[in-house]
Amino acid sequence: MVDTPHSDADQGAESMLMPGLDLPDAASEGYQVLARKYRPSRFEDLIGQEAMVRTLTNAFAAGRIAHAYMLTGVRGVGKTTTARLIARALNYRTQQADAPSMSLSEPGEHCDAISRSAHVDVMEMDAASRTGVNDIREILDGVRYAPVSARYKVYIIDEVHMLSTSAFNALLKTLEEPPAHAKFIFATTEIRKVPVTVLSRCQRFDLKRIDREVLTDHLANICEKEQARVDRDGLGLIARAAEGSVRDALSLLDQAIVQGAESETPVDVRQVRDMLGLADRARVLDLLEKTVRGETADALAELEDLYDAGGDPVVITRDLLDFVHAASRMKAIGPDADIGESRETAERVFTLAQSQTLAQLTRLWKLLLGGLDDVRAAPDALAAAEMTLLRLAAASMLPPPEDAARLLASHPPATASAPGNASAPAGVNDAAPGGSMEAPGKPEAQRFEARPAPQDLPVELDPPGAGIQDGPDSFETFITMLSARRDISLQSDVERYCRPVMFKPGQMTFQPEKNAPMDLAPRIARKLQEWTGAAWVVLADRAAKGGQTWSEKRAADRQARLDRAKQDPAVLEAMRLFPGTELVKVVEGEARAAPGAAAKENDA
Structure with a gap:
């Protein structure tokens, strides 16, 4: 969270004022972990909390300094550090300035002792270990006495939500009308557990999670100062794993730097992934794509490979959730939605989003959310993850919920x-x-x-087929319509990948080929609705047994014509007279070819 390491300057001045409160010099303690070494020493060093810093700066400049502050946020975003900075700002004093100030670039005479939790007028208390009313009374008994050397007595209570109800009640009166020389700063990760009576007496600041890109830049800056080399992609993985916590990110960076201690090459993304126990994100996206296409055997094999490579089933399931969420955002917003992934990955996620409706993506999200709980609780996490994939594959083959409602409406109950x-x-x-x-x-x-x-x-929905004008009534006439409309891309995909199962006005079911585009069914439905003026229910069912694809049928018809021609006496006589002759094409005297075949008759 900082650009400069914490300074230990001016320790001597405070030691003269407070003999006996000296702590060992930081330099004598040996190695300092990065989370301590790069703790912010100024408000400018805080990252991601610009709104809070701006509000406090304006308040101090206007002299409107509150008597109590409530700092809330997830772990590692700087609540305790911010509390100490506020305590320093309240008691700021140098030879040139003697007033509360947010500018801490020049260390004041109390700054070092407050930063080291060694100042007699700044009391820090961990409410997680001191929760009772007697602990609060010890504080309250000393509130009425003036500070020894500083301007204000400052009470910092960390994890304040852990206080008991009686402790909160004992604090209320003093918190509402504290002495002029007393200030309270509370920090908590569970703001909802703090009584509203306490919250209403405090000025509240919500410290945000640090954005992934901002945190990655910060880690890169620290690597430069530490003369350590870690790939940018590896730093991105660390920032993602930290979930917005700077302290967690710096702890992980400490581990990552050690990975390259005996190597002259930078720590690469593979080493960071192995350290974190993460699966390859690209392979997780492969896994999701195979599952959505219904390729269950390949999906299960991919999951097993990820597991053998060190992937945690819980992490893999969470990554699947991330990708479904990203696809849902891109479905709702469009390809410009910010999903925090590389351009190549974003393009793949957008293709996945196009193959599903928003309702289908929501259904996949709910299944994965339940599956994540199963994977966490199951005695065999891999087996639970496999069952989750099978449920996803089955759900992806179902029609969208809105199409299912139309199907039910077309067959009302008895x-x-x-x-x-x-x-x-x-x-x-x-x-x-x-x-x-x-x-x-x-x-x-x-x-x-x-x-x-x-x-x-029954629900009053238009049944499939209602209002169709001049629409196809069979798969053959559908092929003819595709040819007449000159939709070459869709016609090519339909002819190669669709094994027709059922076709009637308003409804179509087909068995998709293995390599069929994931968005083929919705594309067909959209085009049919555009051409016929009515909604169509188009279902891609891999479990169904369809007939030949149109390409296979055309090839079979062509081969049958060749076989018949080879039995013709005239052809036999010609081939006898011209040895080595090969029959390659049959031109019919009349247009007897099946619909849609004429355009490609000369493909032989």
Whole structure:
């Protein structure tokens, strides 16, 4: 979080004022971890917290200094460090200045002792270990006494949410009307556990997670100061693993630098990935693409390879969640959505997003979210991850929820029975004239009238096929329409990758070939809706058994014509007269070829 290491200057001045409070010099402690060495020593060194610094700077300049501050945020974003900086700013004093100041570029006479938690007028308390009311009373008993040497007595209470209810109650009165010489600074990671009565008496600042790119730049700057070499991509992995926490990132950077201690080459992304136990992000995206395409065998093999390479099933599942979330953002916003990935990865994610509807991506997200809990709790994490992939593959083959609703609307449930009957008994005949129904073999007295309840009425959605104008009624006429519309790209994909299963106005089901584009079904549905003026339900079902693709059918027809021609007496005589002759093409005297085949008849 800093650009300069913490300074230990001017320690002697404070030692003369506070004998007995000296701590060992930092230089005598041996190696300092990066998180301590590069702790911010000025407000300018804080990264990612510009809004808070600007507010405090304006408040100090205007003399509107609050008596209590509440700092909240996730671990490692600088809450305790900021509290100490505020304590230094409140008690800032040099030979040239004697007033609260946010400019700490020149160390004041109290700055070093406060930074080292060694000042008698700045008390730090960890509420996680001192939660009782008696601990708070010790503080409150000393509040009424004036500071020994500083301008203000400052009380810093870390993890304040851990205080007991009675401790909070004891603090309330003093917090509302503290002495003029007392200031309180609280820090917490669980702001919702702090009573609102305490929050209302404090000026609150939310410290944000540090943006991944900002954190990566910061790590690169520290590497330069430490004369350490780590690839930019490796630093990006560290920033991502830290989840916005600067302290976590610096701790991981310490480990990464050690990886290259005995090598002259920079620490590369592979070494960082192995250190973090991460799977290759590109391979995780491969895994997601195979799963969405329904290639379950390849997906399971890819997962096993990632596991054997050291990938944690929990991390792999979280990466899958990240990619589904990124695809959802790109589906909603467009290809310019910022997903924090490289350009190549972003292009692949956008292609994935185009193959799914937003409802389908939401369904995949919910399945992965439940799968993540399963993977964490299961005795065999790999098995749980495999089951999650199988559920994803099955869900990706289902039609979008909105299309499923139309299918249900096109097949309404059986007519409801009369009141008192939960459902019609098995074997009941269709409604007779007049709206009555009768079970076979039952007396006339048991006839009843079918009156559907309002809640049983089907959803009023247009069934598939409603309103179609001049649309195809078979797969052959669909091919003819593609040829007539000159949609070469879609026609090529349909002819090569679609094995027709069912085709009727408004509905189409096909078995996709292994290498079929993931977005083929939605592309067909969009074009048919555009050309016919009605919604179509197009389902790609890998489990179905479809017929020949149109390319296979055309090739088979061509081969059949060649075989028939070879049996023709005239052809046989010609081939006898001209040895070595090969029959390569048959030109029909009349256009008897199947629809759509004429355009490619000369492909032989």
